[in-house]
Amino acid sequence: MSDRDVLLSMGFEATRVDWALKATGGRGLQPAMDFLVENENKPVPDLGSVTSAAPTTSTPAGGDMDVDDDEVEALKAIYGNKGGIEAQHAAAAADAAAEAKSIKCTDCGKIFKNTALAQFHAEKSGHDQFEESTEEVKPLTEEEKKQKLADLREKMAAKRAAKAKEEANEQRANEAIRRKSGKDMNVVREELKVKEAIKEAEAKRKEKLEDAKARAAIKAQIEADKKARAEKAAREKALREGKPFPDSGAAVTAPAAAAASSSSATSGVAGKDYPQTRLQIRLTSGQSYTTSLSSDAPLREVAEYLAGQTLAVDVETISFAQHFPRKNFTKADLSRSLRELGLTPSAVLIATP
Template identity: 65%
Template sequence: MAGDKETLLGMGFDPARVEWALKATGNRGLQPAMDHILENESKPVPSMDAVSESAPAASNSSGAMDVDDDEDMEALQHLGVAGAGAVEAKSIKCSQCGKIFKNTALANYHAEKSGHDQFEESTEEVKPLTEEEKKQRLEELREKMAEKRAKKAAEDAIEAKANEHIRRKQGKDTHKIKEELQAKEVIKEAEQKRRDKVEDAKARAAVKAQIEADKKARAEKAAREKALREGREITDAPGTAGPANPGPAAAAVSSGVAGKDYAETRLQIRMSTGGQPYTATLPSDSPLMAVAEYLAGQTLNVDIDTVSFAQHFPRKTFSRSDFSKSLRELGLTPSAVLIATP
């Protein structure tokens, strides 16, 4: 109706939503249209062609209700209205609250909202609202609309607060997990640095020991060679195995063997393919084959039947026949650095 439309537009509602509400409620009145607007204000306005139009209540030209139609009779019976009598009905009255309605559509709407189910036909005609009544009705509708909007705003605020609480909790949990992972990485890196430092220290100590042993062996060898040239008696360092007065032949043999009789030999084994060196301490009487077996036990890349060993200083490559000789016989005591080729 034009009056309802103008009232809704005057209340500040969007024209498209007003058209939608009036069509969807079948122009049953201001209250149903406004309820429809408030209930669907968060939804987008559909195309008017897609909106199903509720059929408005029928009335005859004199303003009286036409109850001869089967559908209207069924609507009246559904509302609990007795069958139409001889008296011409001009409205429907709610027996429970006394309100009167000019058509069955408005009576149905009242029944849905109030839960009332007792209605009767009435000869009382629904009079048009006066200007004062219209203003009062409009003010009531505005207050109701403001109340509904305030209620919805409060519900939205509670929901937003709950969502914010969930979001913050998730953010804190994610930050905590990230900090724990970073702490674990720091600990892991520190442990790796410590292990690397220990391994480097061991490697430097082994190299230093090898250098000292080589220097000592070279010095002893030079001393023997000088004694042979000068025809002097060769005197071994304390603890050196061999006769007290070796002959020239024995001196020649002993000159190619490293000095003292050490019970154990410390070896640093480096792979020709690179990687971390292996450190082992073996009895000096162990054959070179024991070194191959030790290395094969440390890495699957080594086969004891094909592996070979060499020294960079003094430069020497050991043959397969040397694998049966002891570390002492090969001059590797008390320590040596071997290069292994798989």
């Protein structure tokens, strides 16, 4: 079975297997497996742009080493350029009797078949002390390959399990945050509803109280007028019959006093300083809104309130009217207060968007 078939049987994707084999230059199963583990979370690039690792360079016994510039740079990276790469090349050429069959990491004692594997080990482990060795890297037996595959599967399974656990913890944390945010928002909504209900109830109570006072004042005025008319009729009848009208001075002054009293009561109600004005606003489209505003607020604030309730209203083009008493408000009235327009303590407005 080829290295590609072994990697495919382990469950790796075909594109990743081809990438690993090309990137490691087909140096064997172990480099390909290490490459797949290291690049597990990276996207697979275009294989045409992948550069294969340099093949193993061997030196014939008794011959000279043929090392090009690229290999010199690789050797510099592996050996840390100790003593100069030129001196090492000269020493390797002079030592014709001993053929270098592998590269050994003096930090951990591992041996590698070629410089590419040694470079890969250096990048992964951080070791930088290497030397040539005559010890030959023996190929893995079937038992060792099976053990390697089992270890790799176990390692990948552990990584997947850790990642799944981390994602589950993150999902639980996000769900807890979402639930808390939803709960807090519901509490805020309930509090706003309660405050709005209290505010509306208070406004209705004040409106009823003011209406009751206004009705009482009007009733008093009507009674005073009735009494004044009755006294006036009795006085005129007494004069026609030539009879003296008892307490004429008091009778004359009494209606005036009653009228003055009722007039004072009426003017007191009319001139009372209402801090709030309750408005019922009806749109020509059929929608109706009720709100309470400051009596000193301009009529434009009513237009802005409607614009905040529905997108069909434009503050600059809306117009207002009143059916009783009949009145159409102009653009100039938008800057006048509700008190100045006679809309206090309550009024019904017709709004045309």
